[in-house]
Ligand SMILES: O=P(O)(O)OC[C@H]1O[C@@H](O)[C@H](O)[C@@H](O)[C@@H]1O
């Protein structure tokens with residue numbers, strides 16, 4: 488039995504662009520420059536750790552109260568983007584792959600750092616596919632720590648070495664590798680070079696490839 492673990496932001500839905508816009512506006516508002524390269528380093532990283540990194544890059548120190556205000560501001564801005572989100576924001580061929588895995592009786596889990604994960608899955612109507620959902624509300628150690636994926640494997644009752652992780656973040660690929668799982672990068676092969684396999688998106692992934700993951704000996 489295999490377990491297929493999906494990251495959410497940037498893998499199932501194109502929300503990575505909304506996180507980027509919300510962080511950029513927040514950083515610029517407090518006088519900190521924010522580049523696409525820096526954003527790459529925030530992918531897969533929790534909200535708290537992301538803000539800490541931005542403040543560090545801008546060499547800015549703020550009070551705990553101000554920190555909480557900024558966290559809330561960022562999330563409200565982000566939520567305004569996803570408020571009207573519908574099924575059409577599911578990335579190409581994600582539903583096809585989920586349907587296929589499900590027809591092959593594979594276990595499916597979500598492994599995300601987001602505290603908004605359940606709400607988003609419901610909005611895009613994909614919750615029904617998941618045997619386990621592990622999100623930012625349940626983990627104490629953020630990616631690249633393997634906790635989120637090990638927890639998902641445990642909830643699916645599948646051994647870590649029989650799990651396959653789909654990730655768009657460098658930190659996520661590192662977490663999957665640390666969990667001793669097969670790591671599949673979704674995005675730029677130069678950025679995700681630590682992954683076992685990389686695909687630009689799910690449209691590039693054949694069902695024959697999925698079959699090989701399900702049954703490597705065949
Ligand atoms: O702010 P949220 O929705 O709890 O998400 C936390 C993190 O979740 C990750 O999935 C995203 O890649 C990060 O960009 C984001 O900061």
Ligand SMILES: [Mg+2]
Nearest residue numbers: 494496497655
């Ligand atoms: Mg992601």
